[in-house]
Amino acid sequence: MNTTPAIVQAFAPTGTLRASINLGNPILANRDAASGQPFGVSIDLANGLAQALGVPIELVVFDAAGKSVEAVEQGRADIGFFAIDPKRGEHIAFTAPYVLIEGSYMVPQASPLQANDEVDRAGTRVVVGKGSAYDLFLTRELKAADIVRAPTSPAVVDVFVEQKAEVAAGVRQQLESDLARFPGHRLLPGRFMMIQQAMGVGKARGADAAAYLAAYVERQKASGFVADALQRHGIQGASVAPAAGG
Known part of the structure; x- marks a missing residue:
């Protein structure tokens, strides 16, 4: 250099x-x-x-x-x-x-969703952090689901819970820490993006x-x-x- x-x-x-x-x-x-x-x-x-x-x-x-x-x-x-x-x-x-960081989905414990490829369906609201990498990615990739944008990535799960949305998307580590704040939820296995x-x-x-x-x-x-x-x-x-x- x-x-x-x-x-x-x-x-x-x-x-x-x-x-x-x-x-x-x-x-x-x-x-x-x-x-x-x-x-x-x-x-x-x-x-x-x-x-x-x-x-x-x-x-x-x-x-x-x-x-x-x-x-x-x-x-x-x-x-x-x-x-x-x-x-x-x-x-x-x-x-x-x-x-390299995994992007993951969080859903309510009782959600029928069991896999990442089941998320993109009509009537599903996916909460993302506005302008985040996964916002840009999911905006291109999701065809049937609706995207709801939280003001920041750390606020995603708060908005997800407040609006009783179907899915929260984010960095796996952030979502895992949010599980402690909001029991009654789970992460879908694997990742939707790297x-x-x-x-x-x-x-x-x-x-x-x-x-x-x-x-x-x-x-x-x-x-x-x-x-x-x-x-x-x-x-x-x-x-x-x-x-x-x-």
Whole structure:
């Protein structure tokens, strides 16, 4: 990785690397209850990139994926951490994924639904986090079911219970933690999608910046940095993505 002045300028035109952080995905980022400071694998990766570039870092924190994406698209942040999706890829250059996460469905215990492929039927309301990767995916994939959008991913199960909807969709780990708050529900076996979490930079920053970021992610996967971060933060339900092209 050749950190040239042009690369530094591309990533940090203000002199500071502004990293867009989505707190809506607990696998990637959380907020410390005592200090209020964000922590997680995405923050570790952001700090590592700032160190490689030799610039200070500013965390630009959001409560939903859609807001985090917009910040990078509009140039209010320099990099971000997103699930790879074709729509987002119109303006953002993604690296290969660094983490793989399962997208799952939750249903009431008494629901007749037993499998993921039974969800897409008329009269079924599927609650998703607005602008999330699984919102974008299910908007394309579901043909008969109706989509109900909660304001953020952590609010999905609250809206699902409040509206007595048929299905809640989300990151498996988030849904599993919500089961403790809302007994009388269950997860359908397996997954409806594999969410590929990647780093991203606005395409307007140029091909060299995109290539530099891609190389940075591959180095952090290969060195064990990502695996160590997941272990250090006690993350279950996520795995380090294989090497690009592997």
